[in-house]
Amino acid sequence: MKAFFTALCLAVLLSLTVQAAVSQKPQEAAPPEPAKPVAALVSKPLPDAKPTPTALDGPVPEAPKIAAKAHILMEFESGQSLGENNADERLEPASLTKIMTAYVVFRELAQGKVKLDDQVFISEKAWRTGGSKSFVEVNKKIRLEDLLKGMLIQSGNDASVALAEHLAGGEDTFVLMMNHEAQRLGMTNTHFVNSDGLPKPDHYSSARDMARLAAATIRDFPDFYAWYAIKEFTHHGIKQHNRNRLLWQDESVDGIKTGHTEGAGFCLVTSAKRENLRMISVVFGASGDSARAQESQKLLNYGFRFFEAYRLAAAGSELQKIRVWKGQQRELSAGVIQAQNLAVPRNQVKHLETRVIPQPRLMAPVEQGQTVGEIMVFLKGKEIGRFPLQALEEVPAGSWWRWLIDTVLLWFQ
DSSP states (O other): OHHHHHHHHHHHHHHHHHHHHHHHHHTTTTTOOOOEEETOOOSSSSSTTTOOOOGSSOOOOOOOOOOSSOOOOOOOOTTOOOEEESSTTOOOOGGGGGHHHHHHHHHHHHHSOOOOOOOOEHHHHHHHOOSSOOOOOTEEEEEHHHHHHHHHHHHOOHHHHHHHHHHSSSSHHHHHHHHHHHHHHTTTTOOOSSSSSOOOOOOOHHHHHHHHHHHHHHHHHHHHGGGGGGEEEETTTEEOOOOTTHHHOOOOOEEEEEEEEEETTEEEEEEEETTEEEEEEEEEEEEHHHHHHHHHHHHHHHHHEEEEEEEEEEOEEEEEEEEEEEEEESSSEEOOOOOEEEEEEEEOGGGEEEEEEETTTTTTTTTTTTTEEEEEEEETTEEEEEEEEEEEEEEEBBOOHHHHHHHHHHHTT
C-alpha cells in the first residue's frame, strides 16, 4: 500500500510538471528578438556634453597614421580601440615597465601591507642600477613615498629596485608579483623580468596591454594615479622634472609614463580627460622625445575631435528579465551595476544597436553583481563594445520542491 501511494504521488508530480512544461513551451520556444535600438535601453546622453558641431555630420575619418612601431588609442571606460597598429606585437617596454611596478606598490599600500612613511633601505644593487636615477645613496634609508615619486616622476631605476626589494625581499620575487597582476588584468602579451625596464631577454609587453594596465591604474587607484600629473619633484635638493612633455602642452593630460632605451625607441603612455570622455594613448618606438609627444597628441586630438561620450546604461538600470532555474523566484532583474559609457562617433548614435544575450539555463543561487550574460553594441552592424550583463538582485536557491520541478522542466528545454 505504501509503495502504491508513493508511485501515485510521483505520477501526479510528473503530470503537473509536464503540463507546466507544455504550457510554457510556446512562449519559451519563440524566436529570439532582433537587436533592439540602443534608445530602448539607454538613458539620455551625458547632461553636460556640448552640442556636436554640424561640420561633423559626415563620416568619421580613419585614425591618423602614427610614426611608431606600434600604437593604440583606447576609450577608458569601455576599452574600445579607436585606432591601432601592431597593438598586440610584443615589444620592449623600457620604463613603461614602471607602470606595473607602481601598480603593485599601490596595491600593497591599499591593502595596508606597506605604508608611505616606511623607511626603505637602499641596497648596493639598487644604488648601482644603471640608466635614469633618483639619486639615492647606498646603505641609506629613504621614505617609501619619496622613492615612489622619484620612480613615477624622474623614472628612477634605482628607486624601482629599492621598492621591489622592500616589498618582496628581492627583485626576483617582486617580478613574480608583477607577472601575476599582468595575468589577472588580461595582459596576454606581457612578461616582466625586472622592475625597472632595462633591456632583458623575455622582457616584453604590447601597446594594448599597456593601455589595459593604464586603465586599471586609473580605475583601481585614482588617488595614487593623481601623482602621475606631478610635473616636478625635489629630493636631496635636486629638482627632478617629469619627462612627459604633454603635461606642459595639453592641460587635459594627467599622465602617465615615458620610456626609452636604444632597442625600444621612445615610448609614451598618455591619458587625458576632456568633458566626460577619457582617452588613453600608447606609442611604442617613436624616433625621439618630441616625436613620441607629437604622435601621442595626434591620437588624443583625433579621439576627442571625432568621438563623444554616450551613456549606454545608467547605474542599476534594468535591461532585461532573465529566467532563473531552481531558485526562490523564477526571474531576476538584469542590467549593469555601474553606469556604462562608450565612445561613439559624433552624430552616429542613431545608428547604434544593442543585443542583450542572457546566460542560458541560469541556475540559482545567483549573487547580486554576478555576470549573467553580455551586452553587445553595434554601430552600423559592426561590433564596437561588449559589456557584462549583471544580476541586479540576488536569487537564493529554492526549496527541494522547486529543485525537483525545475529539474523535470529542464528535460523539455
